[in-house]
Amino acid sequence: MSQKKITINDVADEAGVSVTTVSMVLSGKGRISTATAERVNQAIEALGFVRNRSAAMLRGGESGVIGLIVRDICHPFYAEMTAGLSEGLEAQGKVLFLTQSGARGQNIDRCFDSLAAQGVEGIVLGGGAENAAHLVGKAREQQIALICASRASSLDETDTIRPDNLHAAKMATEYLIRRGHHCIAWLGGSGSSLTRAERIGGYCATLMQYGLPFRSEWIVECGRQQRDVAALTEQLIHQHPTITAVLCHNASVALGCYFGLQRTGRTIGKGAVDSYYGQQMALVGFGDVPEAELTDPPLTFVTSSAREIGRSAAQRLLQRMADRQGAVQSVILPPILIERGSA
Template sequence: MATAKKITIHDVALAAGVSVSTVSLVLSGKGRISTATGERVNAAIEELGFVRNRQASALRGGQSGVIGLIVRDLSAPFYAELTAGLTEALEAQGRMVFLLHVGKDGEQLAQRFSLLLNQGVDGVVIAGAAGSSDDLRRMAEEKAIPVIFASRASYLDDVDTVRPDNMQAAQLLTEHLIRNGHQRIAWLGGQSSSLTRAERWGAIVQLY
């Protein structure tokens, strides 16, 4: 006997004629969605028999109070301070952090991310280990869980990011050196594939 196909959020989006992110917003009860769009999505959910999962229900009701945090390298002072600051801010709001570490190579990012989603967290912050952003976004959309990339770009225009202004920082530093009479300025910029490196170098060459 054939097993019935599991209805996913993508099926609902297709039936309703909207994006997956719109369905996610309807499921979570957040965002500015028109009444007509919301009714269309809910009609598709009912028609297809889509079952809202436990994680999405927890998100809508704010039941878990837990935010997942995936950190690239806890031994680095930057990420240690980021973790401490985020934990303090969330605890002040009555929430707690579920912390996972992926290491410098980030090879276990997808596995760690999936673990957090299955634990029913209210959202996920990824600090310094973007990995395949598109795959992570797809996984989060399936369970209507918001994701924020911290300290590094996600390379996706529609994913929220919180990161330093590398160009301004490099510009201010270079201007300071030039004002103090320095002309032969050396720069060690890290890996050539790094977006952070490219942003800093771009600001430097404009001035020097």
């Protein structure tokens, strides 16, 4: 029979201390009393816990390991961001260790403690930072460099790399208005998403700036499943046939909306806007994916390069590791419009 693997949590329970305390003892970082350290080491010996090689290396120097916490690596934004981050770190001889905190960031503490136990030099929070304010103190206590590379939220006293969601939505909305669209709907995103809130803020502000109608029923919340998005798009257009353009929260929503608009009989593209049911529809999404060029017409997007955000995060983390007392920086990357045929 295989023996149960002893974890850092088991050691913490045995010693009667927190997982954070065990992590500090393992890495040799932080301020731990001799008595507490001895109690933790006794628990390690009693349970037969195998010390992590990276944590042991850290006592003699740098581990070369960087941690990343994201909610879901399958999300296109974070997949691209991870690629850019890895490129930037590997060029400097660092290795990226990836963890996922869950759809709501519910496992973020477990991820942090696991990375700390690995002896990481730094951690990049790639999402869910609104639930992570307490990690700033934990990282400082354990002498782990911490930065935030997120689509929306940021942490006080922490370096942040992020896209300009408000400006991106203003850019997309104004682009449609200048092409003659006055009835513009919003599709996608969760009501709890800070990214969505920032984008909708830019969308509404631009409508008001141009004196155009804002109607709450034109703003539809939904997930990323394209079949569901397509059905919601059909319903939206049938109920509100005056809509001539749709802004989509992300690339998956934009693709689902594309199929839904086709089912309504509308023509997607740059043609003139008219007042009849068979009118031309414009479609703009946020984020961009390679599949956007496979539709007919190809989809127009407003995007801040997720890969570039990852590269910038790598650069900033390396700077923070070299200068722990330097001024906190907030880097906001501007959006760009990728104009194709759908708007």
